[in-house]
Amino acid sequence: MLLIVSAFFSGSETGLMTLNRYRLQTRARKGERGARYAWELLKRPDRLIGTILLGNTFANNLAAAIVAIITARMFSHDTAVLVSTGLMTIVMLIVSEVTPKTLAALHPERVGLPSAYVYWILRWPLFPFVWLVNLISNGLLRIVGVSPEDAAQHSLSSEELRTVVAEAGAMIPQRHQKMLMAILDLEKTTVEDIMVPRNEIIGIDLADPRDNIIATIIDSQHTRLPIYEGSIDNLKGVVHLRRAVRLAAEDKLDIDSLLALAVEPYYVPEGTPLNQQLLNFQNQKRRVGFVVDEYGDIQGLVTLEDILEEVVGEFTSDPATRIKNVYADADGSYRVTGSVTVRSLNRNLNWKLPIKGPKTINGLVLEQLETLPQTGTRVDIAGYTVEITEARANAIKAARIWPPQPKARAA
Template sequence: MDDIPLAVLFGLLIALLLISAFFSGSETALMTLNRYRLQTRARNGERPARYARRMLRRPDRLIGTILLGNTFSNNLAAAIVAMITTRMFTNSTAVLVTTALMTLVMLIVSEVTPKTLAALHPERVAMPASYVFWFLRLPLFPFVWAVNLVSNGMLRMVGVTPEDAAQHSLSSEELRTVVLEAGAMIPQRHQRMLLSILDLEKATVEDIMVPRNEIVGIDITDDREHIREAVIGSQHTRLPVFDGSIDHLKGVLHLRRAVKLAADDKLDTESLLALASEPYFVPEGTPLNQQLLNFQNQKRRVGFVVDEYGDIQGLITLEDILEEVVGEFTSDPATRIKNVYADPDGSYRVSGSVTVRSLNRNLNWRLPTKGPKTINGLVLEQLEALPQTGASVSIDGYTLEITDARANVIKSARIWPPTPGSKTRARAAA
């Protein structure tokens, strides 16, 4: 080796440093690739993406190939550095200084710089590199197989298998982070819809149902003219039919079937019950995402929420769940504002039947949603007594004053949301 010119040795050293830089950068790029974007590009027919996806299914083999090439080039480069320094310098101090400088050069050129570049632009580095590793995998397979045999055996001793790396499932919170970090790639309205879909599993049918005392329906004990006016003048498509009270539910009437009979004054109790379909009941506590699937499977659009005793607690519709995803799309503007009124002093007048979830959703508030579902229930839980007009409570910085209480029920209340810094001061004072 002493007869090899220094120029050749320097040329080999530079080439080995570049080879080492290629392996180092490729490792970082392939390991930091966005797996979901990679799958999309592979499905679109991009060959390098298909190669990279196949190799990443067994990262132990890919890493073995990369480290085999990287280790070989680094060791050979170190040997050439030693040869150059011993031939150029005889002083031991000079040899040590030169070796230290060459180590620094190798660290910068072959490790830090290529890995930083690959971390910043993983696809630009990984796609061309995938061709190289795709063809290197065959000639280097015996060596890689031997190395992986030992390393995988050690991993199994601690309960890790290479097949685990192929699983990249995301939790709902991780999906939420992906949507939020997508930025301009997903329009803001679409982001809200995607986040609303993820939130469906956190809410139950009680959060959005129409309470039983607000259910509008047809009472077959009413006179014929009253029933006729209810059918013709209703703003709803479907109405429950009951005998005396909602507890004696007979069915659900699709008004399209009855409106012609009502217009011709031919609608009586018998024909009304004949046109009504069987009611569909929903157990309380059912998550909204599950109920959406139940509506689809049962080919239903209206359900009655029942408690553990079978008593009807409210009514939920397919439209209610869809509005949780896409927002309000009702054609009746009054239904959006009839229960909440903003006053100039910054307070809000609300009905006691308004749900806490709807206030949080529409006004961007943070009232507690675990426990009572309505303002009436929330205030009663805090009071721990029968409501009286004029009584007030403070909940998480929100001040709620009862403005109308009748028959042990809060009919209306006034809410003052917290001002900036008020909650922080309250905690500090406590």
């Protein structure tokens, strides 16, 4: 009976300590009594361990004492007592330690949750003894700088959360896993990685003729457009096209009416993480922001939709905007413009071009060459062969990229 009692304490200790804390907390919140008891007990593991070890040590010592007494009465030789003690040690190790602990490690919930009922009852009569033992042991722990109150802290880092999501397997659909991973990646991505470069910003130039302005409004695929005069650096505001179209239909559209409809531009410092910018958009009730550098010059444009697409993927109805200015050829190469971002290539083509440093193909190649580009020049970047097909005086206008060929498996 003492061996069975010892096996219970040993197995339940392993079962309770190996319970998944997050699954246990979820089940406790759903009202499962065993899970709730186990969760409350694990909040103070020093008290739980004290109760377990008190019962386990008592059972083991009493069993060993009984065996020693029986052996001494039956056999007068000291050798017999030593042999019986050795055999008892082996039996106790197998029956009361290894077997129950292995079972509990393999099925922690089947062992840990039922045992929580027992400990919930035992904690009251054993409290004085456990309190005294914990008082002494906790005092020793504080000497080395450990506080038992810190045991309830089980926060996970972002990398640990990645591991939890990746190991969820079939419990979380693959698409949802990708979305969760993308949310965790927001803190590693900045607005510069997803912004529309300033040379690709489509807007309304107040210096253009009225007919051109109306044509820009009617032909635009966007709901909001920036208004500037002469250059994007002379930004006046952002206008919602639905209101502008209404004025155009009533033949009341002019520069003054456009400026009256425009709202103040919202500026975003370069280097802002996407998770922070998402909160900024929410707090400021904005959907469009202009990325500026340390000198206050506009570098690009970022929208709320761009950030959301980083999480849920592309949801635009226009297939041509999924990966603009990238064309696949029959030989496996891709023709790209110099302004295409490295991140968009990696994201849409499953490539692994380096993303630390330059954001565009033009910048990536120029950094590698360390000289002004020339048409026909080839460069190898992380296994990708890049050939400059068209270059201006100071920038790459177009290039062709060959991704690495998969290695043939040995026969």
